[in-house]
Amino acid sequence: MxxxxxxxxxxxxxxxxxxxxxxxxxxxxxxxxxxxxxxxxxxxxxxxxxxxxxxxxxxxxxxxxxxxxxxxxxxxxxxxxxxxxxxxxxxxxxxxxxxxxxxxxxxxxxxxxxxxxxxxxxxxxxxxxxxxxxxxxxxxxxxxxxxxxxxxxxxxxxxxxxxxxxxxxxxxxxxxxxxxxxxxxxxxxxxxxxxxxxxxVVGEDVTRLAAAKPEHAWASDDGPPIIVGVGRLHPVKRFNVLLDAFHRVRAKRELRLVILGRGPEERALRQQAQALGIAEHVAFPGFTTNPYAWMRRARLLVLPSLHEPFGLVLIESLFTGTPFIALEAAKGPASIKSATGMGRLAPGADDRTLAATIEDELAQSPCRERLHQSARPYxxxxxxxxxxxxxxxxxxxxxxxxxxxxxxxxx
Missing domain, CATH: 3.40.50.2000 (Glycogen Phosphorylase B;)
Known part of the structure; x- marks a missing residue:
């Protein structure tokens, strides 16, 4: 190689x-x-x-x-x-x-x-x-x-x-x-x-931006852990699968989900969250030029798409000290995991497998400094x-x- x-x-x-x-x-x-x-x-x-x-x-x-x-x-x-x-x-x-x-x-x-x-x-x-x-x-x-x-x-x-x-x-x-x-x-x-x-991908500007506080109530309270997803709200990003997986995990523990981005799927995703009965636990803040502030406060970043040539957002997440979950079938995330030694890959693309992988990660105690250092080459x-x-x-x-x-x- x-x-x-x-x-x-x-x-x-x-x-x-x-x-x-x-x-x-x-x-x-x-x-x-x-x-x-x-x-x-x-x-x-x-x-x-x-x-x-x-x-x-x-x-x-x-x-x-x-x-x-x-x-x-x-x-x-x-x-x-x-x-x-x-x-x-x-x-x-x-x-x-x-x-x-x-x-x-x-x-x-x-x-x-x-x-x-x-x-x-x-x-x-x-x-x-x-x-x-x-x-x-x-x-x-x-x-x-x-x-x-x-x-x-x-x-x-x-x-x-x-x-x-x-x-x-x-x-x-x-x-x-x-x-x-x-x-x-x-x-x-x-x-x-x-x-x-x-x-x-990263630098001192990301460190500075990550220290800012998002303008959202969840950024200030001591509520449940937050999972964050970042990307265009488009079918190819498969945020609908993330919602289903989040629904499964939240049935067992208190949790919140923040999905950052805009796109044609936003209305359908909001309706899906409502139908699953999790709407009050899911936030759609829209597009932001500073996703790093949310990443730093999140317990976990999840990238559910099947087609990711690389996945720069995963490097950004590691740099802020937050672990990620992506799909084993996506070439880019697998490459990042291999290069950094960090992150977790779901072996399947369905919501059950993704939910199980999220549960496994939430049971761990990540070292934020090790995560940060793994992204330094970028x-x-x-x-x-x-x-x-x-x-x-x-x-x-x-x-x-x-x-x-x-x-x-x-x-």
């Missing part, structure tokens, strides 16, 4: 020794034809923040943008350019990048499959060893190649793009070892081009260090190091 960056960095170090090392610094350019609110945008902002704290110059080349938290959370010090998605816009700006021997090396990073092809093609067309194209992925590719979720024609087109375009990238950085293995098993990419790196600074080690190694420039706390980014 591909290991997290500790193993992969050694490959980058070998490359660094075998190539000339210019004195120039590094300029990282994040390309996103769509930049709205979502997990990808959060990771882009966090990774850029971590790189700035290594003295690395960062630029966002964006196409479409939307109003919302992602745009407001762009770190200070990042140069933001919005060019639109037309050929003369974003694509044209990317083609204009021309690194010089005495200027900074350029790493162009794409986060979405919709951007991979044109980023790789544009960078490779330059034929300049001081600019590289890197793809960051948080998704398993094998199921899509086999036609799962796609028509056979679209799956064939995807395989073509991977062979003719994506495989020419200087590196593929996967957010977990099993995703890296999945991409490597395609046989399409050079063996040394795929790496597993910890994604940037800290923004550590994640940026891992990404930069690989990127700088392939470009043949010295590896950037974290700046002292009072330091700033390069101009």
């Amino acid at each position: 591909v290991a997290y960056a500790a193993t992969d960095i050694s490959v980058a170090s070998i490359m660094l020794k075998s190539r000339p090392q210019p004195r120039a610094s590094l300029h990282v350019i994040f390309v996103a034809s769509r930049f709205r609110d979502g997990g990808v945008e959060q990771r882009i902002n966090r990774l850029a923040a971590g790189m700035l704290q290594h003295g690395v110059r960062c630029t966002f080349l964006l196409g479409e943008t939307g109003e919302g938290a992602a745009g407001e959370a762009v770190p200070d010090g990042v140069n933001v350019e919005v060019h639109g998605r037309l050929e003369r816009g974003l694509h044209g700006r990317l083609r204009s990048l021309t690194p010089t021997e005495d200027g900074p090396a350029i790493a162009v990073i794409a986060f979405r499959a919709t951007d991979y092809s044109f980023v790789v093609a544009t960078v490779r067309r330059q034929g300049n060893h001081r600019i590289g194209a890197f793809l960051i992925t948080g998704a398993h590719i094998s199921e899509r190649l086999q036609g799962t979720g796609l028509s056979r024609i679209r799956a064939a087109k995807l395989r073509y793009r991977m062979r003719r375009q994506w495989s020419r990238a200087d590196g593929v950085l996967a957010i977990s070892p099993d995703i890296a293995d999945d991409w490597r098993d395609t046989g399409i990419f050079p063996p040394n081009s795929i790496h597993a790196v910890h994604p940037p 800290d923004t600074i550590n994640s940026a260090t891992e990404h930069l080690a690989i990127v700088s190694g392939w470009l043949g420039v010295p590896r950037p190091q974290p700046l002292p706390a009072s330091g700033g980014a390069e101009g």
